[in-house]
Amino acid sequence: MNQSNTVRVRFAPSPTGFLHVGGLRTALYNYLFARKNNGVFILRIEDTDRSRYVEGAVENLIETLHWVGLVYDEGPKKGGAKGPYVQSERLDLYKQHAEMLLQSGKAYRCFCTSERLDEMRKQQEKAKISPKYDRTCLKLTPAQIEQNLKNGLPAVIRMKVPDGAKVSFNDIIRGNVEFESDRLDDQVIMKSDGYPTYHLANVVDDHLMEISHVIRGEEWLSSTPKHVLLYQFFGWDLPQFAHLPLLLNPDRSKLSKRQGDVAVEDYRKKGYLPDALVNFVALLGWNPGTEQELFSLEELVTQFSLDRVNKSGAVFDHKKLDWMNFEHLRKKTDAEVLSILKKLLVEKYGKNNFNDDYLSKVIVAMRERVSFINEYVDNGFYFFQPPTEYDPEVVKKRWKPESAAELTALADSFKQLPDSTKEGFEQALHRVAESLKIENAKLIHPLRLAVSGVGGGPGVFDIVSIIGKDETIRRIQNAIETIKG
RNA sequence: GCCCCCAUCGUCUAGAGGCCUAGGACACGAGCUUUUCAAGCUUGUAACACCGGUUCGAAUCCGGUUGGGGGCACCA
Numbered sequence: 001m002n003q004s005n006t007v008r009v010r011f012a013p014s015p016t017g018f019l020h021v022g023g024l025r026t027a028l029y030n031y032l033f034a035r036k037n038n039g040v041f042i043l044r045i046e047d048t049d050r051s052r053y054v055e056g057a058v059e060n061l062i063e064t065l066h067w068v069g070l071v072y073d074e075g076p077k078k079g080g081a082k083g084p085y086v087q088s089e090r091l092d093l094y095k096q097h098a099e100m101l102l103q104s105g106k107a108y109r110c111f112c113t114s115e116r117l118d119e120m121r122k123q124q125e126k127a128k129i130s131p132k133y134d135r136t137c138l139k140l141t142p143a144q145i146e147q148n149l150k151n152g153l154p155a156v157i158r159m160k161v162p163d164g165a166k167v168s169f170n171d172i173i174r175g176n177v178e179f180e181s182d183r184l185d186d187q188v189i190m191k192s193d194g195y196p197t198y199h200l201a202n203v204v205d206d207h208l209m210e211i212s213h214v215i216r217g218e219e220w221l222s223s224t225p226k227h228v229l230l231y232q233f234f235g236w237d238l239p240q241f242a243h244l245p246l247l248l249n250p251d252r253s254k255l256s257k258r259q260g261d262v263a264v265e266d267y268r269k270k271g272y273l274p275d276a277l278v279n280f281v282a283l284l285g286w287n288p289g290t291e292q293e294l295f296s297l298e299e300l301v302t303q304f305s306l307d308r309v310n311k312s313g314a315v316f317d318h319k320k321l322d323w324m325n326f327e328h329l330r331k332k333t334d335a336e337v338l339s340i341l342k343k344l345l346v347e348k349y350g351k352n353n354f355n356d357d358y359l360s361k362v363i364v365a366m367r368e369r370v371s372f373i374n375e376y377v378d379n380g381f382y383f384f385q386p387p388t389e390y391d392p393e394v395v396k397k398r399w400k401p402e403s404a405a406e407l408t409a410l411a412d413s414f415k416q417l418p419d420s421t422k423e424g425f426e427q428a429l430h431r432v433a434e435s436l437k438i439e440n441a442k443l444i445h446p447l448r449l450a451v452s453g454v455g456g457g458p459g460v461f462d463i464v465s466i467i468g469k470d471e472t473i474r475r476i477q478n479a480i481e482t483i484k485g
Numbered sequence: 486g487c488c489c490c491c492a493u494c495g496u497c498u499a500g501a502g503g504c505c506u507a508g509g510a511c512a513c514g515a516g517c518u519u520u521u522c523a524a525g526c527u528u529g530u531a532a533c534a535c536c537g538g539u540u541c542g543a544a545u546c547c548g549g550u551u552g553g554g555g556g557c558a559c560c561a
Contacts, residue, residue, distance in 0.1 A: 014561050049560055114559070121558090130487040131557065156559050174490070183488055183557085191559040198561050222489050222556040245491080245554095252553060280497090283510095287498060291509050310491095310498085313554065317496045320511040326524095369523040379522095394521095441520045448521060456522025 007039025008212050011072070012202070014046040015057035018263035019064040021316060022217060022247040022255050025281045029244060030215050031070045032282070032304035039212070043075030044205060045086040048195045058086075064264050068274040069297050074209075082209040087201050094196035097204050097234070098157050098189060106233040107189065109155045110137040111148050133158065133186045157190035159199075159230065167225040172213075172242040172306050179225040187226050199223065203230040206239055215242045215306070218313075219254070242306050245285045246313040255316055267321075271374040273332075276325035284314040294327055326371040337363050337373070344377045345384065354384065361466045365458035380457070383466060386475050387453025390482065394455035398445040404483040406436060407450060410443055411476040414469060422465040425472075429461075450479030 011027040013019065019027075034041035043065070045058055058076060065072065074080025084090055101107035110133070112120075121131045138160070140148075149155065161184045168178035189200035196204070206214060221243045231238050247255040255262055261270075267277055279295050288303040295303070329337075338359055345352040354362075362383045366376055377384065390399075413428045429447070433440045448460040451472055457463065464472045 012561090016561075046561065052560065110559095117558085125486080128486050154559090177489075179488075185557075188559050193559075195559085197559070202561090217555095218490070219555060219561090225489095243490085248554080250496085254555070283497065285497095289499075291499080293497090293510055312491050314498090315496060317511080320497065323511055330524095368525090371523095398521095439520080444520055454522085458522085460521075 006212070007034055007037040008042065008210050009034050009039060009215055010042040010044050010206070010209065010211055011070075012044040012046050012205075012216075013061055014049065014052070015054055015061060016049075016052045017054050017057055018265045019061055020255075020262050021264060021267070021277075021281060022262070024064075024068065024264050024277070025247060025284060026215065026217055026244060027065065027070055028068075028278060028282060028300075029286070029304075029306075029309070031072075032300055033213065033215060033306060034073075035301040036304050040073045041070075042080070042082075042209060042211070043072040043085060044209070045076055046198065046201065047086060047088045048191075048198065048201050050193070050195065060265075064268075067268060068264065068278055087205065088195075090201075090205065091194065091196075093208065094190070094201055094204055095194070098196070098200060101159065101189070101233055102157065104233070105160070107157050107159050108138055108186075109140075109145055109149075110158050110186075110188070111140075111153045111155050112137060113154075130183065131185075135186060138186075154192040156188045156192050158186040159189050159226065159233070161186055161226075161229060167228050169224060169228050169238060169241060171221070171224075172240055173245075173309050173311060174221070174243060177221065177224070179222075181225070181229070184225060184229070187223075189230075199226050199230065203227050203234075207231070207234070207236050211239050213240045213242060213306075215244065218243045218246050242309070245310055247284060248313045248315045250315055250317070252313070252315065260316075260318075271372040272321065272325050273328045273373065276321060276328040279328065280321040280324050284316065285310045294324065322371060329370065329373060330367065334360060334363050337376070340373050341376050344374055348377050349384065358466070365462045365466060369458070382452040382454070382457075382463070386471070386478065387451070390449055390453045390479070391455055394449050398449050398455070399483050403446045404480050406432075406438065406443060407446055407476050407480050407483070409436060410447060411473050411480075414473055414476075417469055420465050420469040420472075422461045425464050426461045446479075447476070451475045 009030040011023075011030045013023055013027075031041050033039070043062070045061075047053055047058075062075075062077065072078065074082065075085045079085075087094075098107065102109070112133075117133070120134055124131045137158075161181050163182060165181040166178055167181050167184070168176060170176050187199055188197055190196055205211075224241060224243070228238060249255055249259040251259070253259075261267060264277065268274075275296065278297055278300070282295065282300050282304075283293065286304070286309045289308060338356060341359055341363065342352050345354070362376065362380060365383075366380050370376060370379070410429060410432050413432045414425065417424045417428060429443050430440060433443050436442075444460055445455075448457070448463070449455065451460070451463055451467065467475075
């Protein structure tokens with residue numbers, strides 16, 4: 001714990017691309033834990049690998065976090081007392097701390113070339129021993145080091161792992177975890193380009209930013225003993241660790257691209273609601289112990305606790321996400337859907353020709369059969385434009401040779417209607433069916449196909465009353481042409 | 486290869502020794518409803534990896550086996 005005893009957690013992504021759903025889950029748990037405990041949620045950018053830096057990734061990360069509603073208290077753009085929050089702006093700090101370790105003999109300079117290191121690893125692999133730095137440079141005399149430095153040889157700084165020690169720490173999720181120090185490598189903590197590696201930067205920043213709980217993915221579990229050692233080298237108290245179970249591909253390997261969409265961005269584009277994505281990801285590795293499955297972000301905050309986080313990995317199966325999206329979508333008010341729908345129309349058609357009253361009717365009609373917000377415009381396209389083609393399968397089933405004449409009679413009857421009420425259409429159709437001595441269905445299905453081009457959707461009388469009498473008749477006439485032609 | 490972690494229906498999970506002939510949800514099947522498609526309602530199929538202990542009693546505790554995963558970089 002830090003001095004003030006307040007919970008301070010951080011989400012620390014590296015700006016190498018889009019926010020991953022695994023990253024989202026990590027960010028979410030950090031956020032929930034902070035909010036639940038009246039703590040502080042920090043965003044820190046770990047950009048110490050210049051070769052993997054992606055232009056615009058930081059902005060994208062922030063924007064995505066904003067979209068899902070995970071508001072950070074301290075971080076880039078926003079600032080805070082412990083900044084800067086971008087590691088490339090903290091280089092002096094890392095340099096100073098590496099220097100301290102050098103002074104105290106907890107670290108040493110290494111001049112080995114990557115070629116030599118590669119060769120060494122190859123040999124070790126051949127000899128079936130675990131790859132580890134052979135400490136060649138530990139034997140260098142101060143004079144040799146001085147000379148190498150003077151000659152401008154590229155140098156890194158390695159931590160000096162003590163021999164024959166046990167390194168253990170308590171993990172909130174996994175309990176006590178212990179490692180033999182002899183298995184640990186003399187990890188590089190400062191690269192030859194003057195940037196720190198993750199291990200140093202992470203430990204220094206977590207300490208300086210007074211992080212109380214390190215909540216991160218399980219892939220970090222095996223490097224945690226190195227971090228613990230660094231804390232000990234500096235004489236610092238350990239934060240609490242909580243290593244989250246991994247998110248998995250269907251084949252149970254670590255969730256990755258290749259096997260489907262992993263970027264939050266992808267799901268956003270597909271029309272998933274942030275509420276659904278957050279809800280879904282929250283339940284991958286955590287549950288409240290009740291049978292409730294649908295949560296708002298606020299509800300998650302009140303219910304969340306780290307001790308109900310699972311140990312085993314969870315497959316990211318979007319089937320359940322789809323269902324959650326449907327559930328969250330139906331919880332939205334008509335007004336909320338309306339404002340999104342207007343944006344979608346502009347996206348799809350370049351403009352929105354319809355007034356709110358019209359769109360509200362469409363929403364009411366479509367509500368129950370929409371899982372994704374974009375289905376309002378995709379599946380319900382016929383509310384916004386006449387069908388340009390007719391589903392061949394349905395045509396085969398619903399349009400018979402006699403349909404042209406029957407639809408003509410129907411159109412004639414509709415022409416007599418004073419207005420466009422649902423009941424008016426329905427009664428008119430019944431009358432036509434009766435005079436033609438055919439079943440209502442014999443008219444209903446061809447009519448649906450004529451006005452929508454497809455075989456499913458809201459009640460046909462809802463559709464025609466929304467698009468109106470004139471448009472309905474126009475579409476019936478087009479359909480008749482098609483049947484005849 | 487070495488180290489670490491994990492192990493309940495296809496998937497997400499409940500289960501902290503008797504409440505378990507293992508519960509819920511998604512998905513899937515059937516039925517009802519519906520003059521379409523969905524939704525809704527009812528209902529069904531489906532799991533404690535294995536082997537040994539401990540115990541009167543084990544999905545739950547212990548050991549091992551097997552299986553899966555993660556890590557072993559001048560990447561995070």
